[in-house]
Amino acid sequence: MSAAVEIERVWAPSVIDLWAGRRPLWWTVGPAGELAVLLVHRKYLHRIHYIKGWVGWGPKLPFDGVLVIRRADGSVQHRPIKDVRVWPSHIALLPDSRLLVAGGRTRKEDTGSWKPNAAVFSLTNGEQQDSFCIGDDIPALVTDRNGSIWTAHGDEGIYGGHPESGAGLAGWSGAGEAVWAPEGRLPDVPLQGCTAATEGDRVWLIWYSGTRRGGTFLTRITPSTGEVTSWPSPVPQPDGFAVRGDRAVLTKRDHNEPTTEVVRAELRGDTWSVTERHTTQVPGRVVLRCGQGRDGSLWLRAGDTWLRIEA
Secondary structure (H helix, E strand, C coil): CCCCCCCEEEECCCHHHHHCCEEEEEEEECCCCCEEEEEEEHHHEEECCCCCCHHHEEECCCEEEEEEEECCCCCEEEEEEEEECCCCCEEEEECCCEEEEECCCCCECCCCCECCCEEEEECCCCCEEEEECCCCCCCEEEECCCCCEEEECCHHHHCCCCCCHHHCEEEECCCCCEEECCCCCCCCCEEEEEEEEEECCEEEEEEEECCCCCEEEEEEEECCCCEEEEEECCCCCCCEEEEECCEEEEEEECCCEEEEEEEEEEEECCEEEEEEEEEEEEEEEECCCCEEEECCEEEEEECCEEEEEEC
16 A cells, blocks of 8 residues: 555455355445445355446345444444345445445336335344335435435436436435435536535535536535535545545545545635545455545445545
């Protein structure tokens, strides 16, 4: 790793898990800084060869899994998850020891309703408690401290007819009810979500526009007040973003290579300005869905190793 960037190696799956035939797939970081990784036995999986990296492994539905939770104090827990019937794109932790498993796509059924693409599981017994739809085409998802779900959508969702996805960004309750929409408060029309982060009670959704003037934007939402503020991003289409006050760190991968660009920025007046930029070696190949920000820490997945970079 480059000496210019301080990167902490936090976790990798144990030899016992790997020897048991389990692959580490979908992952998230909870509001308390706990890393959660869903491991699935290879008997449930098949390889999609044209998709690089871990995201190229697809499950045969239904499947069982084991959620490994690495807490901030370094302790590790294993929680079984049973009978998953959603093809996951994301997982996220919810209050009261619950896990959200969310698929990236949905479709309209003959009844006119949208097919559920998210399920909530108890981490106490591993069983499903609820299911609902949280929009179509979801490249970025994060949950906040209060258990709300925040999504940034892609072009197929924005132009696919789903009412909340059409706005590009959306907020949902932990029961899948739409609770927030941008309502004209964005600087441009979203085309694709990039990544997401939280900072205290605030939520950040990173996205880019497809209009002629275009650009990538950092949008900060304060759910308690409804305030929405957006800035042009100092990095086009970043994979990861974390913020602490007026400092931020962003990453942009060299796709399927063991390198990433790490960019530090500061908010000076109304502009995020780059202060450092480094191309950094990491322990594994970096592919889609590799970054998530929590309270100033950017978590980065490189192969099957999880890293942390402080803003």
